[in-house]
Amino acid sequence: MKGKSKKTQSDLQSDFKKALVKKALGYDVTETVEEYSGGEDGVKLVKKKVTKKNVPPDITALKMLLEDDNRPVSQMSDEQLKEEKERLIKLLLRD
Numbered sequence: 001m002k003g004k005s006k007k008t009q010s011d012l013q014s015d016f017k018k019a020l021v022k023k024a025l026g027y028d029v030t031e032t033v034e035e036y037s038g039g040e041d042g043v044k045l046v047k048k049k050v051t052k053k054n055v056p057p058d059i060t061a062l063k064m065l066l067e068d069d070n071r072p073v074s075q076m077s078d079e080q081l082k083e084e085k086e087r088l089i090k091l092l093l094r095d
Contacts, residue, residue, distance in 0.1 A: 017065075021088055021091050023055075025057055025092050026054065026056045028053070028055070032049070033048070034047070035048075
């Protein structure tokens, strides 16, 4: 691991929480597939396909976030759930 800095436990927890928030809220991803062909002129790009995909929100990830805050979902009102959703969206958009 030469050249890489070690992450602290706090940094890792922060990274995991950010990833969990992203998964809980859903996200878009771009996938690129390139096809090359070799010939007399060397290797050339023949075809490039770029696809955008939406990964939908994951309810299990959302439950994990809510449990992490030690707030049982079953005891939250609809208003509290809406507030928590907005809080999580703000967390995701902040980063």
